[in-house]
Amino acid sequence: xxxxxxxxxxxxxxxxxxxxxxxxxxxxxxxxxxxxxxxxxxxxxxxxxxxxxxxxxxxxxxxxxxxxxxxxxxxxxxxxxxxxxxxxxxxxxxxxxxxxxxxxxxxxxxxxxxxxxxxxxxxxxxxxxxxxxxxxxxxxxxxxxxxxxxxxxxxxxxxxxxxxxxxxxxxxxxxxxxxxxxxxxxxxxxxxxxxxxxxxxxxxxxxxxxxxxxxxxxxxxxxxxxxxxxxxxxxxxxxxxxxxxxxxxxxxxxxxxxxxxxxxxxxxxxxxxxxxxxxxxxxxxxxxxxxxxxxxxxxxxxxxxxxxxxxxxxxxxxxxxxxxxxxxxxxxxxxxxxxxxxxxxxxxxxxxxxxxxxxxxxxxxxxxxxxxxxxxxxxxxxxxxxxxxxxxxxxxxxxxxxxxxxxxxxxxxxxxxxxxxxxxxxxxxxxxxxxxxxxxxxxxxxxxxxxxxxxxxxxxxxxxxxxxxxxxxxxxxxxxxxxxxxxxxxxxxxxxxxxxxxxxxxxxxxxxxxxxxxxxxxxxxxxxxxxxxxxxxxxxxxxxxxxxxxxxxxxxxxxxxxxxxxxxxxxxxxxxxxxxxxxxxxxxxxxxxxxxxxxxxxx
Numbered sequence: 001x002x003x004x005x006x007x008x009x010x011x012x013x014x015x016x017x018x019x020x021x022x023x024x025x026x027x028x029x030x031x032x033x034x035x036x037x038x039x040x041x042x043x044x045x046x047x048x049x050x051x052x053x054x055x056x057x058x059x060x061x062x063x064x065x066x067x068x069x070x071x072x073x074x075x076x077x078x079x080x081x082x083x084x085x086x087x088x089x090x091x092x093x094x095x096x097x098x099x100x101x102x103x104x105x106x107x108x109x110x111x112x113x114x115x116x117x118x119x120x121x122x123x124x125x126x127x128x129x130x131x132x133x134x135x136x137x138x139x140x141x142x143x144x145x146x147x148x149x150x151x152x153x154x155x156x157x158x159x160x161x162x163x164x165x166x167x168x169x170x171x172x173x174x175x176x177x178x179x180x181x182x183x184x185x186x187x188x189x190x191x192x193x194x195x196x197x198x199x200x201x202x203x204x205x206x207x208x209x210x211x212x213x214x215x216x217x218x219x220x221x222x223x224x225x226x227x228x229x230x231x232x233x234x235x236x237x238x239x240x241x242x243x244x245x246x247x248x249x250x251x252x253x254x255x256x257x258x259x260x261x262x263x264x265x266x267x268x269x270x271x272x273x274x275x276x277x278x279x280x281x282x283x284x285x286x287x288x289x290x291x292x293x294x295x296x297x298x299x300x301x302x303x304x305x306x307x308x309x310x311x312x313x314x315x316x317x318x319x320x321x322x323x324x325x326x327x328x329x330x331x332x333x334x335x336x337x338x339x340x341x342x343x344x345x346x347x348x349x350x351x352x353x354x355x356x357x358x359x360x361x362x363x364x365x366x367x368x369x370x371x372x373x374x375x376x377x378x379x380x381x382x383x384x385x386x387x388x389x390x391x392x393x394x395x396x397x398x399x400x401x402x403x404x405x406x407x408x409x410x411x412x413x414x415x416x417x418x419x420x421x422x423x424x425x426x427x428x429x430x431x432x433x434x435x436x437x438x439x440x441x442x443x444x445x446x447x448x449x450x451x452x453x454x455x456x457x458x459x460x461x462x463x464x465x466x467x468x469x470x471x472x473x474x475x476x477x478x479x480x481x482x483x484x485x486x487x488x489x490x491x492x493x494x495x496x497x498x499x500x501x502x503x504x505x506x507x508x509x510x511x512x513x514x515x516x517x518x519x520x521x522x523x524x525x526x527x528x529x530x531x532x533x534x535x536x537x538x539x540x541x542x543x544x545x546x547x548x549x550x551x552x553x554x555x556x557x558x559x560x561x562x563x564x565x566x567x568x569x570x571x572x573x574x575x576x577x578x579x580x581x582x583x584x585x586x587x588x589x590x591x592x593x594x595x596x597x598x599x600x601x602x603x
Contacts, residue, residue, distance in 0.1 A: 027051045027095035032230050035102050036161040038141045038192025040109045040234035041085045048077035051095045060092045085189035107190030109235045112176035114242035116199030125174040126328040132166050140164035140180050142172050145196040149221035153228035178334025196226045202245040203256050211263030237274035237345050243298050250297035257305050272310045274345040276337050279313050281320030284428040290389040290397040295428040303443050312340035315354050317432045318441045351375040354440035360422050360447045366412040367419050367449050374407045375436035387431040390419040419449050
C-alpha cells in the first residue's frame with residue numbers, strides 16, 4: 001500500500017527542512033555585538049560568536065581582516081588590532097552566511113552596574129522633561145542588559161545598542177546617562193554605556209561563585225545572568241552604585257566589595273581597569289545626638305575601599321533626600337563620576353574628589369585632621385563647620401567644634417580633653433559642611449587619633465640618609481687606603497706611605513656605622529609601613545638587632561680581617577670593600593625613595 005503526502009504538507013515540510021539546515025549553518029553573534037555599538041579604543045578588539053563546528057569565519061572591520069574556524073562546540077573568536085576613536089564603520093562577519101553590523105563606532109566603553117539607584121531612569125530624575133528633550137548625542141550609545149538570574153554563567157544576553165536621543169534615553173539609567181553625557185563633552189570621543197542593574201539586589205548576587213566564598217541568598221545569580229555574557233567585551237572601566245541592600249551588614253562589605261572588584265578585573269582580563277563607585281547618599285531623618293549608624297558604617301567601608309589601586313569614589317552625602325531612597329539629583333552623581341573618570345582613567349590634571357581624611361593627630365586637647373583632595377582649599381558650607389564629633393577613652397561621641405586651619409581642620413570639645421577618635425557626618429542623614437573650593441563635599445569618616453610625631457617624617461628620612469651616606473664615605477676612605485697599600489705592595493714592592501692605624505680604624509668605623517644605619521633603616525620601614533612610633537627610627541629593637549647581628553658580625557669580622565692583613569691577591573679585598581659601599585648606596589637610595597613616596601601618599 002503506498003502513501004502520498006498532501007502537496008501542501010510536503011511543501012511546508014520541505015521549507016522547514018531547508019530553513020532548519022540554513023539555521024544550523026548561520027553565523028551568529030551575541031546581542032552585545034550589534035548595530036550602533038561602540039568598541040573600546042586602544043584595546044584589542046575581541047569579537048566572538050557561534051557557527052557550525054569547523055566552519056571558517058572571516059571578519060572585516062575598517063581596514064582590518066581576520067580569519068578563524070569554529071571549535072568543536074561551534075564557538076569562534078577573533079582579535080583585531082587596537083584602533084583610535086572614530087567611525088562609523090561597518091563590521092562584516094562571513095561564514096556560510098554574512099552578517100553586517102552598521103554604524104559601529106570606536107571610543108570609550110563603560111559598564112554601569114549595581115542596584116536601584118544605578119537603575120533609576122532619566123525619566124525619574126530631577127528636571128526630567130528638559131533633560132530628555134535635550135538628550136541628542138549621536139556619539140553616545142546605550143545598551144541595557146536584560147534582567148536575568150542564572151545558576152550557571154550564560155554566554156549571551158538580550159538587548160540592543162541605540163543612539164542617545166530623547167525617545168531612547170527616558171528609560172535609561174540616569175546616573176549612566178549623565179556620566180556619559182559629561183564624558184562625551186569633555187573627551188570628544190564616542191562613548192558606549194552598558195547598563196547591567198537590578199534594584200534591591202545585594203552585592204553577593206553580582207559576584208562569581210569563584211570569587212564568592214560565604215552570606216545568604218543566591219550568590220552569583222546576577223553575575224551569571226548579566227555580567228558573564230558581556231565579559232569578553234573590551235571596556236575602559238566600571239561604574240558601581242550599590243550598597244543599600246547590604247547596609248545592615250556593613251562589617252562584611254569591605255571584604256565583599258574588594259573581592260568583587262578584584263574578581264571582575266581578573267575575569268575581564270584587562271588588568272586593573274578603573275573602578276569608580278558612588279558612596280551611599282544621605283537618607284532617613286536626622287538625629288539630635290551623635291548616633292551609631294549602619295548607613296554611616298557602610299559609607300566608611302566604601303571610603304576604605306579607596307585603598308585599592310585605580311578606584312575612585314563619588315561622594316553623594318549632600319545629594320540625598322530624607323524620605324526618598326532614590327534621590328532625584330542624579331546629575332551631580334554622574335558629573336562627579338565623570339570627573340573621577342577624567343582623572344583616574346584619562347590622566348587629566350583636575351581635582352575629582354572632595355576632601356578624604358588621611359590622619360588625625362593630637363595637638364594638646366585638639367585634633368588636627370589632614371586631608372587628600374583639598375583642591376584649591378577647604379571651605380565650609382554655611383556659617384561654620386558642623387557635623388564633627390569626638391570620643392575619649394570611654395568611646396562615647398559628643399558633638400565637637402571645628403575650624404579650618406589652612407589645608408587641615410582642627411577639632412575639639414571641652415567635654416573630651418583627650419580625644420581618641422573623630423567622626424564627621426556620621427549618621428543616616430548627617431549635616432555635611434566641609435567642601436573643597438571646587439564644590440566637592442568631604443567624605444564622611446571615622447578615624448582614630450594618634451599621638452603627635454616626635455620627628456617630622458621627611459626630616460627623619462633625610463637624617464637617616466645623611467647618616468648612611470657618611471658611613472659610606474668613611475668606608476670609601478678605608479677601601480681607598482687599602483687599595484693604595486695593595487697597589488704599592490704588589491706593583492712597587494715597597495711599604496705604603498700612609499697610616500695603617502688610620503686604615504684599620506676607618507674600616508671599623510664604617511662597619512659600625514653601617515650596622516647602626518641598617519637598624520635605622522629597618523626601623524624606618526617598620527614605621528612607614530607598619531605604623532610604629534617614629535621614635536623607632538633611633539631605637540634599637542632587640543630581636544632585630546640579634547637577627548642582624550647573627551649575619552652581620554661574622555661578615556664584619558671577616559671584612560676587618562681582610563683590611564688588617566692584605567696578603568695574597570691584595571687588590572681584590574679593598575675592591576670588594578668598595579663594592580660593599582656601592583651596595584650600601586643602592587640600599588640608601590631605595591629606602592629614601594620608598595619613604596618619600598609613602599610620605600606623599602603614593603602607598
